[in-house]
Amino acid sequence: xxxxxxxxxxxxxxxxxxxxxxxxxxxxxxxxxxxxxxxxxxxxxxxxxxxxxxxxxxxxxxxxxxxxxxxxxxxxxxxxxxxxxxxxxxxxxxxxxxxxxxxxxxxxxxxxxxxxxxxx
Numbered sequence: 001x002x003x004x005x006x007x008x009x010x011x012x013x014x015x016x017x018x019x020x021x022x023x024x025x026x027x028x029x030x031x032x033x034x035x036x037x038x039x040x041x042x043x044x045x046x047x048x049x050x051x052x053x054x055x056x057x058x059x060x061x062x063x064x065x066x067x068x069x070x071x072x073x074x075x076x077x078x079x080x081x082x083x084x085x086x087x088x089x090x091x092x093x094x095x096x097x098x099x100x101x102x103x104x105x106x107x108x109x110x111x112x113x114x115x116x117x118x119x120x
Contacts, residue, residue, distance in 0.1 A: 016058035028106035032062065045070050 018036065022028045033056065040052035048070030054060040065071045086094065 018055055018058075018062045020061075023107070025109055026107055027104070027109070031106070036062070039071075039074065042074065043070060044074075048074070 017024050017029070018032055022032060036052050036056050040049055040056065043049040043052060048068060051060065051064060051068055051071070055062050055064065086097075089097070
């Protein structure tokens with residue numbers, strides 16, 4: 001893999017962090033990459049799709065999203081949908097969602113359990 005963020009064969013360089021605060025290969029990095037790929041697929045314009053591709057392939061940082069009007073529109077819609085889903089949940093479903101979020105160890109290496117359920 002190249003130090004410039006892209007492997008010679010064109011694949012993303014997973015050793016280059018998308019955010020300086022996230023360790024490459026960690027569960028957080030894996031989840032961020034998966035989220036970026038999903039968002040790229042859902043982008044409604046070419047400019048936003050290219051931005052996600054550049055982030056995934058290491059040419060730009062995820063911090064560049066804050067300046068993207070296309071991402072702002074996607075985020076606004078995503079927040080609205082999330083709020084509707086949470087509002088429709090029962091108290092038990094919300095409690096389970098919170099338990100699952102609290103049990104996820106985002107610093108764990110990707111591929112390991114990523115769960116803190118094994119801790120006392």
